[in-house]
Amino acid sequence: MPKIKMPHKSPHIDMTPMVDLFSLLLTFFMLTTTFRPQEPAPVDTPFSVSEKPQPDANIMTLVLAKDNRVFFNIDNGKDTILHFKPKILEEMGKRYNIQFTPLELRKFEKGGSSFGVNINDMKKYLAAQDAKERERYEKGIPHDSLDNQLGYWVLYTRQVNPAVQALIKGDSDVEYPLVKKVLDILQDYNVNKFSLITNLEAVKVEVTDEKK
Amino acid sequence: MAEIIQEEKGKGGKKRPKKGNPHMDMTPMVDLMCLLLTFFMLTTAFSKPKVMDIVLPEKIKKNEKVDPPKIADSRTLNIIVGPEGRVFWYPGKPDPSVPLQETDFSAKGIREVLIDRNRALLKKIEALKADVISGKLNIKQDSLQNVIKQLKKDDDTGPIVLIKFYKKAKYKNFVDVIDEMSIVGIARYIVVDINWMEQGMVETALKNKPATPAVAQK
Numbered sequence: 001m002p003k004i005k006m007p008h009k010s011p012h013i014d015m016t017p018m019v020d021l022f023s024l025l026l027t028f029f030m031l032t033t034t035f036r037p038q039e040p041a042p043v044d045t046p047f048s049v050s051e052k053p054q055p056d057a058n059i060m061t062l063v064l065a066k067d068n069r070v071f072f073n074i075d076n077g078k079d080t081i082l083h084f085k086p087k088i089l090e091e092m093g094k095r096y097n098i099q100f101t102p103l104e105l106r107k108f109e110k111g112g113s114s115f116g117v118n119i120n121d122m123k124k125y126l127a128a129q130d131a132k133e134r135e136r137y138e139k140g141i142p143h144d145s146l147d148n149q150l151g152y153w154v155l156y157t158r159q160v161n162p163a164v165q166a167l168i169k170g171d172s173d174v175e176y177p178l179v180k181k182v183l184d185i186l187q188d189y190n191v192n193k194f195s196l197i198t199n200l201e202a203v204k205v206e207v208t209d210e211k212k
Numbered sequence: 213m214a215e216i217i218q219e220e221k222g223k224g225g226k227k228r229p230k231k232g233n234p235h236m237d238m239t240p241m242v243d244l245m246c247l248l249l250t251f252f253m254l255t256t257a258f259s260k261p262k263v264m265d266i267v268l269p270e271k272i273k274k275n276e277k278v279d280p281p282k283i284a285d286s287r288t289l290n291i292i293v294g295p296e297g298r299v300f301w302y303p304g305k306p307d308p309s310v311p312l313q314e315t316d317f318s319a320k321g322i323r324e325v326l327i328d329r330n331r332a333l334l335k336k337i338e339a340l341k342a343d344v345i346s347g348k349l350n351i352k353q354d355s356l357q358n359v360i361k362q363l364k365k366d367d368d369t370g371p372i373v374l375i376k377f378y379k380k381a382k383y384k385n386f387v388d389v390i391d392e393m394s395i396v397g398i399a400r401y402i403v404v405d406i407n408w409m410e411q412g413m414v415e416t417a418l419k420n421k422p423a424t425p426a427v428a429q430k
Binding site for chain 2: 007015016018019022025026029030032033037045046047048049051052053054055064107145169170171172173174175176177178179180183185187188190192193195196197198200
């Protein structure tokens with residue numbers, strides 16, 4: 001009886017092409033990626049056909065979350081010489097009689113995500129160790145006529161950095177009265193031109209067909 | 213000594229000189245790469261968010277007296293954005309005895325109404341774009357935008373759209389309706405506050421034709 005010889009195969013698969021591909025992809029993703037700090041509230045932006053990209057620097061963003069909290073973010077891009085953010089916080093502190101230490105100012109500058117903190121809670125917010133602790137103070141920036149902190153943020157941001165552009169990032173489900181209020185605050189501080197952050201809608205007609 | 217002898221014995225059986233294994237074990241490396249790759253793929257944000265510019269007219273100060281600009285009724289088109297993506301519109305002046313016309317945000321909805329009124333301008337813009345694509349007109353993208361802007365500025369037949377929002381409108385619809393203006397190429401539109409008369413008209417329209425049971429309950 002002839003002995004059936006099993007083909008003796010090496011248990012090693014040649015992984016070189018796979019590794020090649022992986023390193024290529026990895027390099028690509030590593031180079032193209034831009035890290036964005038995690039936002040305190042998830043925001044689903046609506047769609048539009050606008051193709052204008054969001055500017056990188058000199059922007060202030062007003063974030064309207066689904067639960068009607070308002071957040072604020074200042075981004076002066078990669079500029080490391082002009083420290084706008086701490087200056088703005090200092091001005092805010094002066095307005096509300098709060099003295100911020102240099103450490104707190106630095107901490108505020110480092111944080112890249114938007115914040116929705118009452119200025120009176122700002123010290124505690126900056127002292128917080130982790131995101132979970134910080135979340136307790138994220139109640140949204142007060143923006144009613146009694147305590148219009150959002151207005152002052154807009155005012156001081158524009159005073160410190162006159163080149164700043166206003167962006168509004170709203171959740172699709174935010175109701176119009178809040179949008180109107182925020183627009184009014186911006187207009188009260190003479191910001192009449194601003195941009196709405198949207199997602200690009202690739203195939204407009206199809207999407208609108210679905211809606212009915 | 214004994215050890216050395218033993219080693220020699222073991223080697224003695226094979227004549228081949230010991231070759232280094234050509235296969236390196238790449239599994240840990242591949243594992244790590246997979247992990248990093250997945251991480252970067254998930255955290256990367258490819259497309260930057262887009263922005264849509266809007267410009268609102270300067271607010272009129274309380275003690276300032278400004279005459280409202282005079283515009284022809286026939287050119288005015290009022291759009292009121294209602295709840296749940298419903299859109300109401302009427303031409304000219306508000307008239308409570310005439311019910312509002314209802315439409316929606318689909319391609320056949322408000323866009324049709326707007327295109328109907330803005331045909332002259334839209335045709336000009338489309339013709340210009342077609343010329344550029346076919347190569348008849350050789351201009352850059354930037355100057356094309358400028359030419360379109362000029363066309364819009366010179367236009368005096370298109371509608372003047374007043375956009376109003378009922379209190380239950382969503383931000384999504386706010387963006388949608390402004391987006392619609394740019395799709396249709398409306399030259400003149402403005403976001404204004406809803407007045408009490410229109411508010412009443414919307415409420416009657418909602419009462420007469422509730423869209424879903426949820427609205428009817430309210």
